[in-house]
Amino acid sequence: xxxxxxxxxxxxxxxxxxxTLVAQAGVAALTEWLRRxxxxxxxxxxxxxxxxxxxxxxxVTLQQVVAMVKxxxxxxxxxxxxxxxxxxxxxxxxAVLVFSREVAFAAAQVYARVAETRxxxxxxxxxxxxxxxxxxxxxxxxxxxxxxxxxxAGRTSRRSRSRSAVRPRPTPTRSWxx
Numbered sequence: 001x002x003x004x005x006x007x008x009x010x011x012x013x014x015x016x017x018x019x020t021l022v023a024q025a026g027v028a029a030l031t032e033w034l035r036r037x038x039x040x041x042x043x044x045x046x047x048x049x050x051x052x053x054x055x056x057x058x059x060v061t062l063q064q065v066v067a068m069v070k071x072x073x074x075x076x077x078x079x080x081x082x083x084x085x086x087x088x089x090x091x092x093x094x095a096v097l098v099f100s101r102e103v104a105f106a107a108a109q110v111y112a113r114v115a116e117t118r119x120x121x122x123x124x125x126x127x128x129x130x131x132x133x134x135x136x137x138x139x140x141x142x143x144x145x146x147x148x149x150x151x152x153a154g155r156t157s158r159r160s161r162s163r164s165a166v167r168p169r170p171t172p173t174r175s176w177x178x
Contacts, residue, residue: 004071022052030099041102062111073100
């Protein structure tokens with residue numbers, strides 16, 4: 001993979017190590033499935049990605065996984081003439097193709113689950129954000145009550161009060177004579 005996929009070299013060492021382990025798990029699952037041809041290949045491919053940590057699905061794109069599966073299949077196909085019994089080369093190549101198709105579908109399922117989880121998480125975050133904004137707006141909005149207008153209604157600033165003429169109230173001038 002290092003020679004064929006240029007982006008593979010730029011990955012951190014731990015991710016390259018995990019990817020190599022996943023590829024080795026794929027080859028091991030293939031050989032195990034070939035020993036038991038009656039077994040469903042889907043069951044065998046489930047073990048391939050089981051070894052990888054979840055964060056790897058965020059670090060490596062689905063296109064990169066497909067490219068890695070393709071490279072791994074090509075390497076295995078190159079080895080078919082040396083590992084197949086005489087006359088069984090074609091059957092082994094077909095088995096590799098069936099198994100690699102199942103591995104590709106298993107990878108798609110892993111990435112679909114990751115996307116669904118991310119989508120559900122995004123939906124929860126959006127709902128939380130909307131709830132927070134509505135709660136904040138509700139606590140700041142003036143309430144309808146009989147207590148009168150909000151505090152700031154009718155107030156004037158100091159500057160405008162100092163400019164206005166303050167006039168004393170006129171006192172009533174009634175005479176209270178008897």
